Amino acid sequence: MSLGDPIPRRDGPLKVAGRATYAADQHPQGIAYAAPVLSTIASGEVLSIDTRPAMQRAGVLTVLTPDNMPALGQLTDLKGGTLGEPRLPLSDRLVEYDGQLVGLVVAESLELANEAAALVQIVYAPGTPRSEIERSSDRFRPKDFYGIAELQTQRGDVDEALSASPFRLQHSYETSVEHHNPMEPHATTALWEGDRLIVYDSTQGVISTRNVLAHFFGLPAGNVRVICPYVGGGFGSKGYVWPRTILAAAAAKATGRPVKLALSRQATFSNNGHRGRTIQTVSLGADQLGRLIAIRHHTLTQTSLAGVHVEPSGIATGMLYACDNVAVSHEVARVTTGSPTAMRAPGEASGVYALECAMDELAEAIGMDPLELRRRNHAVSDPETGKPFSSKHLLACYERGAQAFGWSRRDPRPRSMTANGMLIGWGMASATYPANMRPSSARVEAEPDGRFVVTAATQDLGTGAYTILAQIAAAALGVPVEKVRCELGDSALPEATLSGGSSTSASVGSAVHEAALKLRTQLSAGGAPMAEAHHEPGELEKQYSAHSFGAHFVEVAVDPELAVIRVRRVVSAMDVGRILNHRTAQSQIRGGVVWGIGMALMERTGFDPATGRLVTRNLADYLVPVNPDVPEIQVILIDEPDPHFGPIGARGMGEIGITGLPAVIANAVWHATGVRVRRLPIVIESILHQL
């Protein structure tokens, strides 16, 4: 047994038996149910709330509103936790978006809570909603993305370089508001035992959630325990702490009962984050050989009235290709929607889409094969920082992906390839996502029966953490993986980082690796049967620029009569450092590709411009790929351990799969039809009248 072995997912047997327990599956003794009251206007003020009709129902325990919501701690200094919406629920009477929580009913049963929530009478003084970027003049230029990346950057002289470029193009590309829609709607079950708070939460960060709750309820961190052994998908929407978690704890405190607050799918559309819409303008300048001389990438996106999160679309632009003159800028408009948040590959998903579409248009303008254009602009070291890449095998991704796909057989002319009356299009693009590593701890213990248990306050979102952490520990201990199990998803365990930014393998994995090595040494010296380790990025990581890369190749078929677009096959070649488990790794990339298909062809959240209200708030209006939408996806994993990134050399792979994929589909649609669509999603109406 060694690292990389495709052992079956550890949590599989429990999940297929229906015995994995998620936050809403808890039934503590004496449970009560909460149902939210959501605003029905997108902007304005609550004038009055009449809870009497609801309270008159036998079995209704309380209705929390801004009138009686207990005061919580200040919004500052959250001690290592982050709010998705930097505003406390029910703390004032302002309504800043449709579906804002304006009340919470707690009752003896779920049906009673839902029924009573509908009886709460609210009188509003409506304001003027503005859900569309175009209508908002409240704008700002953000400096950076959570201190990780600058959002206004410039190197060289872009204006001059552009005007001197033999080939020049400038186009606008748009992406829509998207919602994560994990299959598990966001849920919390909270209970108090004296001054101790226990919370079962669907979260990507038990520690962050614990810290936020401890802060707001004025408790020492040790008095709060957040438990989350399984999460029904998060994709970023469960990364930060959202109002429901705080409200569930407040409701449990107010009623003295355990309270379950499981949001409806509808409710999850308003206050659990989304990807903001983007309007991106990309200018490229190149010489006759296709070498980039200048890139300008400007993004206009949105955040909420209180929000801080912005979709950083230009984040990869200065790094992906060799180019001396690059300007990246971001502007943000405040709109009356819920707060956006990180959504699978925030920045890269939207931004690499625009850049890689523009590259395809450049290839067309020059008359060059799109793959050859990428090769000619390959960056050997990071052109932005000047640092060497920790490890980079993008050329191998191009080569192996192209070969598996049969790219050399592509006729470059649009509308040149057909099959069974369908227009066939082939497209390709690069993929990229940074390697992230954050401080994390882990413990490994030897049990008396010769087995080992790994513990860490991380969580498995379906990423395979239970499986790969056991593999890492087994490899370091030198024991069969069957002898190692993991306990995760509990804030009482050694502190680990948020599951976000594809960081678990490098962060928690490194800590597990080091704890296991330590324990091995201890055991051979007859020492204690338990070891803990803390890992954080060190000098090594500072010297290198660490990113994952990949290349996607896609074939689409377009019905020339009906304009229906189908993805027929996908080949994705990925360089993500060491592969820890070839089975779960393939699934991670496939999942990202499926998300790319959704972003390219289906996903769009709509707002009514007149009222600012959501018009897509269920899974029949907000479309995601279903089984027949997804073809065979061939995943090629380069599997070259990164020698300069952590002790394991795995860079993480939860997000890279979506990056580039929407561009590949847009490029393939052009190749099939000759129509350039520069707005996602590409739907029937996008091309119907131009076929």
Place this chain on the structure above:
Amino acid sequence: MTPPDLSRRDLIYLTASGGLLGLGAPGSNAEAESQQAQARPEKRSVELTVNGERREFQIAPSVTLLDALREHLELTGTKKGCDHGQCGSCTVLVGGRRVLACLILAISEHQGEPIETIEGLARDDGVHPLQAAFVAHDALQCGYCTPGQIMSAIGLLREGRPADDDAIREGMAGNICRCGAYEGIVAAIRSISAGGVE
């Protein structure tokens, strides 16, 4: 009762052809009003046979089979993903056919018909072969859609052996997997279908 394989695909084609124009504003006000108009109903006694076991309890008539299973019988293996018949997470078998438990009421005519949920699937010797196939083919990631996928697949196989992978895909179109484990799901079902189990 809507078979899961019809509802979602039909809706996709409808919305795809109509674009966003046909969509009205969301109706929480209307929902609120209609709920308000009803007088509060009395609880009724209901008798369900779940996984071979007869269960009798008192329940409000508005309670769906899904909530009855999850909150009243504490059989939480069946998941709620949308409560609107749009995702397939709540798929169970009633009288051997797959149904969406969020779309039928616990007190409805299905009383007396045997209900099978994910908890009742395992055979005496451990797991059902389809459950094992899901693990073997990595047909899941977060696992939240998985009970619904498996129950739907059991229903599909009982409806007749799917002719090919595309028939499996169409037959499973009502079960969303946001993690995108579709390829594994198809492979797992194919392996059982080919082996003639069920």
